[in-house]
Amino acid sequence: MLELKNSGLPLYIDEKNHVMALSALLKYDGFGRKTVEKMQGLLADEHDLPLDELVYDVYRGIAYPEDEELLKKDDYRYDITIIMPGQVNGECKKTSGHYHGWNPEKTNTYAEVYEVIKGTALYILQKSDNFDAEDPADVRVDDLIFATVHEGETILIPPNYGHCSVNIGDGPLVFSNLAYVPCPVHYGPVKQFHGMSFYVMVENGEVKLKANDRYVDVPKAKFATVKENPHLGIQFGLPVYESYKKNPEAFEFLGKPDGFVDEIMSMLVYHDELVK
Ligand SMILES: O=P(O)(O)OC[C@H]1O[C@](O)(CO)[C@@H](O)[C@@H]1O
Numbered sequence: 001m002l003e004l005k006n007s008g009l010p011l012y013i014d015e016k017n018h019v020m021a022l023s024a025l026l027k028y029d030g031f032g033r034k035t036v037e038k039m040q041g042l043l044a045d046e047h048d049l050p051l052d053e054l055v056y057d058v059y060r061g062i063a064y065p066e067d068e069e070l071l072k073k074d075d076y077r078y079d080i081t082i083i084m085p086g087q088v089n090g091e092c093k094k095t096s097g098h099y100h101g102w103n104p105e106k107t108n109t110y111a112e113v114y115e116v117i118k119g120t121a122l123y124i125l126q127k128s129d130n131f132d133a134e135d136p137a138d139v140r141v142d143d144l145i146f147a148t149v150h151e152g153e154t155i156l157i158p159p160n161y162g163h164c165s166v167n168i169g170d171g172p173l174v175f176s177n178l179a180y181v182p183c184p185v186h187y188g189p190v191k192q193f194h195g196m197s198f199y200v201m202v203e204n205g206e207v208k209l210k211a212n213d214r215y216v217d218v219p220k221a222k223f224a225t226v227k228e229n230p231h232l233g234i235q236f237g238l239p240v241y242e243s244y245k246k247n248p249e250a251f252e253f254l255g256k257p258d259g260f261v262d263e264i265m266s267m268l269v270y271h272d273e274l275v276k
Pocket residue numbers: 034058079080081095096097098112165177179
């Protein structure tokens with residue numbers, strides 16, 4: 001068992017099967033598992049799929065019992081996702097991908113915190129102002145960012161961006177999320193197009209992006225890494241769980257995205273090409 005030290009919590013991963021173990025000091029609400037079978041309709045190449053192969057596990061609602069009241073008051077939830085290593089017909093293992101719903105004012109959709117605890121993540125961020133169009137075929141992508149996040153770093157998923165997490169490392173990808181519980185989650189606009197606007201493949205050992213032709217007029221992709229922002233509670237080396245406990249007010253942007261969009265976007269650092 002390997003301790004997931006970057007989480008700041010007593011969490012462990014079995015190095016053989018990548019299943020997580022939690023200390024009895026922590027409580028958690030439940031566990032969800034996605035196999036290749038459940039990812040059908042979202043993958044780049046669906047010929048001869050290894051249906052039983054594991055893609056990712058999500059452990060929801062992790063907390064120390066004494067922190068439950070704080071999390072409940074703010075309406076936040078702390079979860080851990082483990083995306084397995086490897087590819088499915090050449091495509092890196094990934095989550096389903098979804099868009100968050102609007103805030104009550106319909107000015108912005110909700111943000112989310114993703115902290116990479118182990119491995120390397122590529123987050124596909126695609127902005128769509130009409131992700132909830134009556135006819136999902138009308139959905140257009142207005143901006144596209146591939147953000148690479150390394151172990152020990154954290155990304156804020158900006159409001160208004162659909163997102164999908166991809167494991168581009170050699171081992172398992174373990175990341176936590178701090179999310180606003182009332183946030184609606186929309187899977188339809190991603191499923192309609194059979195995934196996000198690009199698939200992340202491995203060809204001859206190299207990570208390659210493959211356009212999903214079902215989308216039209218996708219803007220030129222941008223490539224990014226991330227930087228810290230202590231004002232929003234994000235300091236690399238300080239686990240998100242601890243940072244939240246120390247200063248819960250810093251995470252106000254989760255439930256109230258208005259007024260934070262530019263600051264969140266400014267945490268992305270742009271590059272000319274995909275960062276590995
Ligand atoms: O399979 P789903 O529902 O898209 O969930 C995958 C991801 O979304 C989250 O629920 C949060 O956005 C994570 O816990 C998880 O990584």
